Amino acid sequence: MALKLHGSAMSTSTSLVIICLHEKEVDFELVPVDLFAGEQKQPHFLAKNPFGQVPVLEDGDLTLFESRAISAYIAEKFKETGYDLLRHQNLQEAALVKVWMEVESQQFHPAIAPIVYQFYVVPLKGVSPDQAIIDDNLEKLGKVLDIYEARLSSTKYLAGDFYSLADLHHLPYTCYLMKTTAASVINERPHVKAWWEDISCRPVSKKAAEGMTFGEKCTLKIKALLL
């Protein structure tokens, strides 16, 4: 039975799982969830994820939520097929993949998420982005990326000289960030920029980016706030 992924291709967390599934060459069915209609807060969806968020993965009788738990599950279950995202055959490499997955989760994500939220989601409520929140989080993100810059001067990717799940987890939010004026935080750091160009140009990454159309759904007024 094929995996069922409930979510939306334009959602960062759904996109993360889609990218992982494609890298592992795993078949799945995308069951659309209408985020603009609030479908994820309806009882039938809350029964799958009590936190009312996409995505949800169904694999037979197993129902999973939290995109990073889903991607880890897929990468582990299908470790013998597709691209080697976890480096499971090398103890040291596998441990470093986990370290940099946690860095994305605990250092990168908390700084980038509010910025993307201000540019893309806030305007939908008819409010202008809060520049103070953007500036404050860009400063935090800049400090995190300074450490990435140093790291990526000695290794090609975050966990080592190999692309891994740790790099992949950065794709969706950064994809949206790069369409805004905040892209400079990436472009100003040469090793980070080169890393971004590499990971975003992977065929699977490019294909997923085509579905990340949140910005295009906004009005012209909002488009003026982006590049």
Place this chain on the structure above:
Amino acid sequence: MMATIKVHGSPFSTATQRVLVSLYEKELEFEFVNVNMGAGEHKKEPFISLNPFGQVPALEDGDLKLFESRAITQYITHENPDKGTQLLCTGKQMAIVSVWMEVEAQKFEPAASKLNWEVFYKPFFGLTTDPAAVEENEAKLANVLDVYESRLAQSKYLAGDSFTLADLHHLPNLHLLLVTQSKKLIDSRPHVSAWAADITARPAWAKVLAMQKS
């Protein structure tokens, strides 16, 4: 051949405590290297070579240098499946453990740590608590704990009927919530309250707290 595990950190840091409690649960020998955070040791060499983010803890196991407490706990437990408490599962059940580890990291931690900063650390450092931040984070944490209340009505622990890393990761922030005014958020939810009392009573956690006295 057994490599010596070294933990660099502070017994007062929640992230360090997360690693320490996992080592005690797994009954692993380790050397503890105190990092004097008051003197800013975590922001300088030699610590910064262990963690470029300048945060405790860091772990050395032979040549391997790791940071981020939740990466360290997972490494320790994966590498020692036959020792001490069984903190992980196999097969599909492991996926459920992963889900609730992510819930702790993405939902519980941000609200609980901000709340603890306001109502525990700020008074301790002689700083002024921000009532708006307390209200905002209590509301966020309350929403998360409502989901926990429903979950823990179905199973004794978050991932099922056994204590796992998913529960363990909560201990440091949960402990602080229980010794401040935020305790009311736990006490008002019977299943959460019973779970919190159960996991904070584990001997491994008592050993971590004992380290604060030495």
